Amino acid sequence: QQQVKQSPQSLIVQKGGISIINCAYENTAFDYFPWYQQFPGKGPALLIAIRPDVSEKKEGRFTISFNKSAKQFSLHIMDSQPGDSATYFCAASRTSGSRLTFGEGTQLTVNP
Amino acid sequence: DSGVTQTPKHLITATGQRVTLRCSPRSGDLSVYWYQQSLDQGLQFLIQYYNGEERAKGNILERFSAQQFPDLHSELNLSSLELGDSALYFCASSFGPGPMNTEAFFGQGTRLTVV
Numbered sequence: 001q002q003q004v005k006q007s008p009q010s011l012i013v014q015k016g017g018i019s020i021i022n023c024a025y026e027n028t029a030f031d032y033f034p035w036y037q038q039f040p041g042k043g044p045a046l047l048i049a050i051r052p053d054v055s056e057k058k059e060g061r062f063t064i065s066f067n068k069s070a071k072q073f074s075l076h077i078m079d080s081q082p083g084d085s086a087t088y089f090c091a092a093s094r095t096s097g098s099r100l101t102f103g104e105g106t107q108l109t110v111n112p
Numbered sequence: 113d114s115g116v117t118q119t120p121k122h123l124i125t126a127t128g129q130r131v132t133l134r135c136s137p138r139s140g141d142l143s144v145y146w147y148q149q150s151l152d153q154g155l156q157f158l159i160q161y162y163n164g165e166e167r168a169k170g171n172i173l174e175r176f177s178a179q180q181f182p183d184l185h186s187e188l189n190l191s192s193l194e195l196g197d198s199a200l201y202f203c204a205s206s207f208g209p210g211p212m213n214t215e216a217f218f219g220q221g222t223r224l225t226v227v
Contacts, residue, residue, distance in 0.1 A: 034215060043114065043202050043218035044155070089155060095208075099145065099168050100216060102155040 004092050006103025013110050019077040021106045023090035026071065030092040034100070035064065035075050038087045047088070048075070080110045115139065116219035118203050124225045130191040133222045137184055137205030143167070144186040145206075145216060146178055150199040161186055162208075193226045200224075 005024045013019045025033075031052055036044035050057045050064040050073065057064045063076040077084055087107050091100040115138035125131055137144050146158040157170035161180035172178075175193075180186045190197060200223050204216040 036218075041220075043116075043204075043220050045114065046215050046217065049215060099157045099160055099170060100147075100155075100204075101157070104154050 004090060004101050004103045006090050006106060008106060009104065010107045011109070013080045013108065015080065015082060015110055015112050017080050017110075019080045019084070019108055019110070020074060021088055021090070021108070022072065022074045023092075023103050024070075024072045025092050025101075027092070027101075028071070029094050030101075032093045032095055033064070033066065033073050034091050034093075035062075036089045036091060036102075038089065038105075044089060077108075080108075082110045082112050084108060085110050114217040114219060116203055116205050116217055118201075118219035118222050120222060121220065122223050122225075124227060125193060127193055127195060127226055129193050129226075130189065131193065131224065133188040133190070133201050133203075133224075135186045135188070135203030135205075135219060137186070137203075138217055141205035141207050141217075142184065143206045143208060143216075144180055144184070145204040146172075146186070146188050147202045147204065147218075148199050149202060149221070153199075155202070158188070190224070195226050198224055198226045 034049035035047045037047045038044045048062045052068045061078045066073045087105045090103040117136040119134045142163045145160045148156045158172040160168040178188045200221045202221045204218045206216045
C-alpha cells in the first residue's frame with residue numbers, strides 16, 4: 001500500500017515537444033505529491049508539488065495534473081529543452097513533513 | 113545549492129568495514145531524512161530524525177544506525193559492509209513535520225563503494 005508506480009522508465013522527446021510522466025499511488029492517506037529532478041552526480045531537487053485539494057498546478061513550463069479518484073498524477077513539461085534532460089521522480093507522503101515514497105524514476109532525454 | 117551538506121562525497125571501503133556518513137541540514141531545519149539510492153531499488157527511505165529523536169524508520173538494515181546530534185547534524189553509520197551496500201546515500205532536511213513545515217531538500221549525496 002506504500003508503493004508509487006511511475007512510467008515510463010525512459011522517455012525521448014524532441015526539443016519543443018511535451019514530456020509526460022505518469023504516476024499512480026495506492027495509499028489514500030497520501031496528501032502531498034512532489035516531483036523531483038535529478039541530474040547525474042547530484043541530489044534530487046524539488047521541481048513542483050501538489051496537494052489533492054487541487055486538480056492542477058502550473059509553474060512555468062511544468063504542470064502537475066492530479067486525479068484523486070483514479071489515484072494518479074502526472075508531470076507535463078511543455079516546450080521541452082535539452083537542459084531538461086535528467087531523471088524525474090514522483091513521490092508521495094502523508095504530509096510535507098514525513099517520509100517520501102518515490103516512484104522508480106523516468107530518464108528523460110530531450111534531443112536538440 | 114540546497115543548503116544540505118553531506119560528507120564525504122565519495123567513500124571506498126572493503127567488505128566487513130564500518131563507515132560513517134555525515135549530514136548538516138539547512139539552517140533552521142529540524143528534520144533529517146536518510147535515503148539510499150541504488151540502481152535496482154531506486155530511492156528508498158531509511159530513517160528520519162526530528163529535533164534529535166527518531167521519528168520514522170523505513171527498510172533500514174540492523175547493520176545500519178543513525179543519530180541526530182544537539183546541533184542537528186546527523187550521522188549514518190554503516191557496519192559489516194557488504195558489496196550490496198554500494199549505493200548513493202542521500203540526506204534531506206525539512207523544517208517539520210507540523211503545520212509550519214517546508215518541503216524536503218536533498219544534499220549532493222555520498223557515493224559508497226564497497227570492494
